[in-house]
Amino acid sequence: MKAISYARYGGPEVLEYGEVPDPRVGPDSVLVQVRAAGVNPVDWQCREGRLDALLTPVFPVVPGWDVAGVVVRPGAAVTEFGAGDEVIGYCREDFLSRGTFAEYVAAPVRALARKPRTVSFEEAAGLPLTGLTALQVLTRSLQVKRGETVLVHAAAGGVGSIAVQLARHLGARVLGTASAHHHAYVRGLGGEPVAYGEGLAERVRGLAPEGVDAVFDTVGGETLKVSANLLAPEGRLTSIADPEAVAYGGRYAFVRPDPRDLGHLTDLVEQGVVSVHVSRTYPLERTADAQRESQEGRTRGKIVVTVGPDRR
Incomplete structure (x- = not known):
C-alpha cells in the first residue's frame, strides 16, 4: 500500500x-x-x-x-x-x-x-484526538459545572475550538484566547474572545473580576504561569501542553482512546452540538x-x- x-x-x-x-x-x-x-x-x-x-x-x-x-x-x-x-x-x-x-x-x-x-x-x-482531549479534560480533569467560567487557551485551534463548544454545552461561560483575526470565529463557537499577548491577565480580569473557575491550557510556558494567577480561590487548572502545570497546583493530561467517549462525540456532532x-x-x-x-x-x-x- x-x-x-x-x-x-x-x-x-x-x-x-x-x-x-x-x-x-x-x-x-x-x-x-x-x-x-x-x-x-x-x-x-x-x-x-x-x-x-x-x-x-x-x-x-x-x-x-x-x-x-x-x-x-x-x-x-x-x-x-x-x-x-x-x-x-x-x-x-x-x-x-x-x-x-x-x-x-x-x-x-x-x-x-x-x-x-x-x-x-x-x-x-x-x-477523534481533539474531541477526546476536550471531552476528557473538561469532564474528568476540570469537572466543569453549569454556571462556571472557563478560560480556554488557543480557542480557535483544533482542541480549543472543540473545548469551547463542549464547555458551552455543559452550561459554562467560556473565555477563549485567540488572535484578533480569529475573534469572530470564537464568538461563533459561543466563546468570548480575549486577545493574546501583553496585558492578557488584565483583559481576563476585566471579564472575570473574581477569577475563573477553570483553565484549559493548550499552550504552556508563560501562558500557564499567567493562567495560574487568574484562578478563583477554588479554581482548577489543567494543561495538555506543559507538565509544569503540577507545580502550579494543576494537572497535566494526556488523551487516551475510549470508544464510549468517541461514540458520545459522534452523537454530539449528529445533534449539531459540536462541529x-x-x-x-x-x-x-x-x-x-x-x-x-x-x-x-x-x-x-x-x-x-x-x-x-x-x-x-
Whole structure:
C-alpha cells in the first residue's frame, strides 16, 4: 500500500511517500480503508523525537493517529463492526509504527466508533484526538459545572475550538484566547474572545473580576504561569501542553482512546452540538506540507490529509 513513513527523527524532509507492507489485522482489530486522517501537533512532535521518552519508535514509522474510513475486514474476535461500516478512530498505541497516513490501517476496536452520519470523512477525521482531549479534560480533569467560567487557551485551534463548544454545552461561560483575526470565529463557537499577548491577565480580569473557575491550557510556558494567577480561590487548572502545570497546583493530561467517549462525540456532532472546522486539506503525498502548516501554529480548526480510493 501507499503510505507516508520516516526512518529517522527529523524535520518534514524525513517524510517519504511510497510503498510499505500492508498492515496485519489482529484478532481485536479491523482493517480500515483510510479516507481521511487528521493532522495534529503531536504528529510532528513525534517525528522530531520529542516523545521518545514516552513512545518507542519502530522504524520505519507510519505517522498519524486520527482516522476516518471504511471497514474492509474485521479481526477474528471482532463483533462490533463489519465490512462496509464507516468509522472514526484515535489509533494511538504505546509505540510509534502503524499510523493512519496510509491507504489502510489496522485499527484496534478500542480506538474506534461509528462515523457521524451528518459530516464528511474530512470533518470526521478532525474529531477523534481533539474531541477526546476536550471531552476528557473538561469532564474528568476540570469537572466543569453549569454556571462556571472557563478560560480556554488557543480557542480557535483544533482542541480549543472543540473545548469551547463542549464547555458551552455543559452550561459554562467560556473565555477563549485567540488572535484578533480569529475573534469572530470564537464568538461563533459561543466563546468570548480575549486577545493574546501583553496585558492578557488584565483583559481576563476585566471579564472575570473574581477569577475563573477553570483553565484549559493548550499552550504552556508563560501562558500557564499567567493562567495560574487568574484562578478563583477554588479554581482548577489543567494543561495538555506543559507538565509544569503540577507545580502550579494543576494537572497535566494526556488523551487516551475510549470508544464510549468517541461514540458520545459522534452523537454530539449528529445533534449539531459540536462541529469540526477543516481549514485545509492535503493529499496523502503532501503530508509533509500539511505538517509544516501545522507546525506554524496558526491554524483555525483542523488540517486534514485525504486519501483516495483503493489504487492497488
